Amino acid sequence: MATRKTGIDQDLVRDLANILTETDLTEIEIEQDDLRIRVSRAGTPAAPATQIIAPAPAPAASTNAAPAAAAVEAPSEGGVNVNNAVTSPMVGTAYLAPGPDADPFVQIGQTVEEGDPVLIIEAMKTMNQIPAPRAGKITAILVSDAQPVEFGEPLLVIE
Amino acid sequence: MSSAGGEYRHEALGDLDSTNLECLERARQGDRGNLWITANRQLKGRGRRGRGWVSEPGNLYASLLLIDVAPQEALASLPLAVGVAVYKAISQVLPPGGNKASIKWPNDILVGGKKVAGILLESEALPDGTQAVVIGCGVDVAHAPDEVMYPVTTLHAAGSAVSPDELFARLFQAMQEELARWDRGRGIAAVREAWLDAAEGIGGPITINLPDSTLSGTFRNIDASGCLVLVDDDNNIQTVAAGDVFFGRP
Numbered sequence: 001m002a003t004r005k006t007g008i009d010q011d012l013v014r015d016l017a018n019i020l021t022e023t024d025l026t027e028i029e030i031e032q033d034d035l036r037i038r039v040s041r042a043g044t045p046a047a048p049a050t051q052i053i054a055p056a057p058a059p060a061a062s063t064n065a066a067p068a069a070a071a072v073e074a075p076s077e078g079g080v081n082v083n084n085a086v087t088s089p090m091v092g093t094a095y096l097a098p099g100p101d102a103d104p105f106v107q108i109g110q111t112v113e114e115g116d117p118v119l120i121i122e123a124m125k126t127m128n129q130i131p132a133p134r135a136g137k138i139t140a141i142l143v144s145d146a147q148p149v150e151f152g153e154p155l156l157v158i159e
Numbered sequence: 160m161s162s163a164g165g166e167y168r169h170e171a172l173g174d175l176d177s178t179n180l181e182c183l184e185r186a187r188q189g190d191r192g193n194l195w196i197t198a199n200r201q202l203k204g205r206g207r208r209g210r211g212w213v214s215e216p217g218n219l220y221a222s223l224l225l226i227d228v229a230p231q232e233a234l235a236s237l238p239l240a241v242g243v244a245v246y247k248a249i250s251q252v253l254p255p256g257g258n259k260a261s262i263k264w265p266n267d268i269l270v271g272g273k274k275v276a277g278i279l280l281e282s283e284a285l286p287d288g289t290q291a292v293v294i295g296c297g298v299d300v301a302h303a304p305d306e307v308m309y310p311v312t313t314l315h316a317a318g319s320a321v322s323p324d325e326l327f328a329r330l331f332q333a334m335q336e337e338l339a340r341w342d343r344g345r346g347i348a349a350v351r352e353a354w355l356d357a358a359e360g361i362g363g364p365i366t367i368n369l370p371d372s373t374l375s376g377t378f379r380n381i382d383a384s385g386c387l388v389l390v391d392d393d394n395n396i397q398t399v400a401a402g403d404v405f406f407g408r409p
Binding site: 089090091092093115117122123124125126127128129131146147148 | 235266369401
């Protein structure tokens, strides 16, 4: 795999990711010879975060190409126990506060009771208040305000 | 207690902060659901993401509280049924030969392409383990808000002489019919057909503002759960669960 890994132009991927951010596009796909690269933002609701499609597996490249997806990928690698994560019951947009100018429902370090609202997921213009499934301490918040989330995506961790 | 099958009740109130908030308060106090609250005026009307909703007397402000109306996974399609109900109520009071009503995904109601009604659903888990869902409907009968997001109109401007009370009577009836057709989510196929028949802009260009980006393409249809299906310029299919829809290109 090592040869394949170095065969991928990481600068190209990085450039694509930068273009994506600069232009506010949600996805870029290019094809060169037998290599196809697609970079998409974590913000795109239907598409996976950052995806590289190559003729052979290229595990290292996906790590390098992931700046746009860092918010989603990082927490599971950062020592946080995602087994205790509250996951999204639906596809939608996560909100950490009841309104744009309001205080967030919870903050890291805060203790919550079972049933306390911890965030809102909007789908189909329905504001779904998500209750804490158990009492405990908020040790991580894995999404940012107004971030699109997938079904089952970890939202925050209650230890 | 579940609100399935129960009679619908109605309380008409004067000035309220928000009919949605009043319904949620009632739910927290143990109301069994199927309760309509209407207000003459809202002092803190709520739109999507806390956007203010101008709430002068003369318009319709109505919220329906439902308790345990459907399993969580079926709730996604409820906003479509609600949109069809409000669309039906409004269509019934428009003059023949005038501008027609349509639904802008997921459930704003347009007349002649301009927004005349907005719907905001809110769900909350209650301490006893049941789930409250509040369906808030605001219809601009006499006054249009100073909305900067989208062109607006009123039912009176569209040639209807309806009063908020008459419109509510239609809405009460239409919502009961559409919730029965929706049938806790089991009737979604029929609701989806009714929704598509009334939808604005199918097959045409569409732009959707998401919290952090914008999607453009052709509005294909909605999927089985009510999400908007868009085909972008590269022929990729995108499915959207939440966003602000505009017809045409940015």
